[in-house]
Amino acid sequence: MTTQNQDTNIQTGSISAAIISSGIGSMIIGFMTTGAVLSSGLKDFLNLWNPAGPLTGKTTMGVLAWLVSWFILNSIMKNKEYDLGKAFKITMILLGIGLVFTFPLVFEAFE
């Protein structure tokens, strides 16, 4: 059964999946950025292509996390109704975490 927002007739589950997953991808880029400072093993693991260094792995992980989480969330939520305001708040928190952990004064504090 497809449940939709009665007032606006939009599939809020699929929309929420799309926006929340963008926050997850951003957060993972942040985690990888700071994680590579904290762990030399992770830094080496993320060095997928030596000329560009660990940046390749950090961003690849972020993009993969975004796409995989989008697929999973959409599979779960596509036929459900979800509060868009709540989805937006979750996304902003995830994105905020991503922005904090990609900020040099934060991740360089762990060096």
Add this chain to the structure above:
Amino acid sequence: MSLTTRELWTAIHGMILGAGFLLAFAGGYAGLYSLKSELLTAEGIKERLVRLKWGTSIMALISWLTVITGTYIVYPWYRATPPEGADMSLYPRSFLKADPALSGWHVFGMEWKEHVAWISPILATAVAYLVWRYGPMLIKNQQFRKIVMVLFLLAFATAGIAGLFGALITKAAPII
């Protein structure tokens, strides 16, 4: 008057792709802002949506091309390790780090730019998908439209940080 291969790719990355995304933002944002039924006729809404769909999609593509060329073409030239006795001006990262007066451009500027830039295409793609898939609903549900506008604004802001520092770092230590 000529450009080296490195200068050409740096210009493609920053001045064509990156700047193109930033310049296109105002048009896209204005389009989203004014996507209100009371401001547009039915024909106007139809025309505006087609433009927004293509505009946000092309912007998302440009955003991806910007970060991919930056990371995989330009950045390796920036971060290359100089051999013994090399002309340091050909190795921007080492050149900047060697001078305490300039090292902040790398330690803060480049370190922020290279990471935060990748958030932009993710957000821009989410916006393009939502506009393409649920375009007409942006008019019916103003909360949805405002959410898309915020995501679009953040895609611009993250790209703007990257673009600003890219220009300033290039001024301090150009890739030649």
